[in-house]
Amino acid sequence: MSEHDEVYEDAVLDLSGESLGEEVASSSPFFVSKKAAAVLKHEILNRYVVPFASKVGRYAPDGRVVYLDSYAGPGRYEDGTPGSPALILDAAARVAGFRQLDCYFVERGRKSYRSLSQLVDEAKDQGLTAHALRGRAEKHLSAVLDRAAGSPLFAFLDPFGLGLSFDALTQDIFGSRARRGLTGRHATEVLLNFNANAVRRIGGLLTSTKQTPSKPATLSAMDAACGGDWWRQEFLDSADNQEAVRRITNGFVTRVSHEIRSGSWTIAVRNRAHHQVAYNLVLFTRHNDGMWLFGEAVSLAQVEWRRAQLPPEEDGMLWNPIDSFEEEEAFRAQEWIRTIRRNIERLLVSKGNFLVDAHQREIMAGVAGEAREMHIRAAVKELYKEGKTGCTGVGSVRQLRISSV
Numbered sequence: 177m178s179e180h181d182e183v184y185e186d187a188v189l190d191l192s193g194e195s196l197g198e199e200v201a202s203s204s205p206f207f208v209s210k211k212a213a214a215v216l217k218h219e220i221l222n223r224y225v226v227p228f229a230s231k232v233g234r235y236a237p238d239g240r241v242v243y244l245d246s247y248a249g250p251g252r253y254e255d256g257t258p259g260s261p262a263l264i265l266d267a268a269a270r271v272a273g274f275r276q277l278d279c280y281f282v283e284r285g286r287k288s289y290r291s292l293s294q295l296v297d298e299a300k301d302q303g304l305t306a307h308a309l310r311g312r313a314e315k316h317l318s319a320v321l322d323r324a325a326g327s328p329l330f331a332f333l334d335p336f337g338l339g340l341s342f343d344a345l346t347q348d349i350f351g352s353r354a355r356r357g358l359t360g361r362h363a364t365e366v367l368l369n370f371n372a373n374a375v376r377r378i379g380g381l382l383t384s385t386k387q388t389p390s391k392p393a394t395l396s397a398m399d400a401a402c403g404g405d406w407w408r409q410e411f412l413d414s415a416d417n418q419e420a421v422r423r424i425t426n427g428f429v430t431r432v433s434h435e436i437r438s439g440s441w442t443i444a445v446r447n448r449a450h451h452q453v454a455y456n457l458v459l460f461t462r463h464n465d466g467m468w469l470f471g472e473a474v475s476l477a478q479v480e481w482r483r484a485q486l487p488p489e490e491d492g493m494l495w496n497p498i499d500s501f502e503e504e505e506a507f508r509a510q511e512w513i514r515t516i517r518r519n520i521e522r523l524l525v526s527k528g529n530f531l532v533d534a535h536q537r538e539i540m541a542g543v544a545g546e547a548r549e550m551h552i553r554a555a556v557k558e559l560y561k562e563g564k565t566g567c568t569g570v571g572s573v574r575q576l577r578i579s580s581v
Contacts (some may be wrong), residue, residue: 530579
């Protein structure tokens with residue numbers, strides 16, 4: 177689910193983004209308190225945007241980096257918990273001494289926009305550069321991209337339902353800004369919510385015998401979001417909704433990556449481990465550093481997502497859930513290290529020696545998004561102690577050259 181209002185104060189939106197009528201509710205229950213899925217999303221943002229701004233901003237004029245949130249919501253939950261705009265503004269304050277994080281927040285809902293504007297005004301009073309824009313994401317995209325000219329850009333696209341079209345993503349955001357592999361002032365990255373609920377609901381129209389006036393427009397909107405109607409056959413060929421979400425998400429990511437010549441990370445987001453996928457967070461980046469930095473952010477965010485699901489501690493409990501949590505995390509880490517060891521040993525057989533930085537996908541196979549660099553180092557050190565590699569595991573993990581003895 178998105179941070180965007182499900183029900184706007186002035187209009188209700190269907191999954192194609194069209195207005196269905198006047199106000200039916202004055203607020204969205206989503207913004208009362210943060211759910212576990214939002215914990216994961218926010219932790220990823222909180223842990224990734226600062227490293228991104230720090231790294232790419234060193235090449236930009238005046239250290240300026242542009243951040244765009246096209247579906248921002250009110251900025252805070254009703255209980256005061258920070259939403260993504262508040263978290264990003266806090267990040268902007270943390271890097272203000274050496275980077276200028278120029279933030280643009282777009283929100284369509286009237287009530288949410290009022291709250292967002294107040295948050296932005298508070299940030300401006302602290303000397304930060306921030307802008308609250310009201311309206312549809314498409315309305316403001318061109319102007320924000322013009323203002324971002326000459327600076328790195330990180331765009332967070334987190335709609336409820338369908339967001340920007342495939343063409344807006346690949347041509348407007350990426351196509352006009354950078355060449356493959358270019359870093360620095362032209363660096364562009366996008367983190368987007370590819371909504372699994374939208375896939376299930378809109379896909380269901382393909383098999384439904386019920387005819388509604390909005391059905392053709394909704395299916396066409398999905399075509400535009402996916403870059404064609406290819407997704408329709410994928411849905412019909414799937415055994416169930418779970419397979420359909422996986423196949424269509426993979427197809428979308430593959431098509432975008434090919435079009436913009438980028439790497440990608442896909443993270444399935446659930447409220448609980450046993451729940452179906454609510455949405456997939458997908459990062460598109462053209463640089464290897466982005467792949468590594470995002471992997472670290474996701475791994476740490478997953479820890480906090482698991483922690484958010486702990487039962488509240490109460491007086492008189494026979495066991496402390498925190499103690500059990502730490503034990504389970506340690507067990508997970510050992511499993512990850514064992515998996516990474518096996519992956520490294522396979523690479524040693526096939527290559528003889530290799531640089532870690534060039535083989536992230538193979539080394540992290542089976543644990544991507546869970547393990548991080550510290551677990552690679554631990555695996556290498558174990559192999560060194562056993563005499564299976566001459567690499568000691570000391571130094572920058574990404575620059576380790578692992579070789580057979």
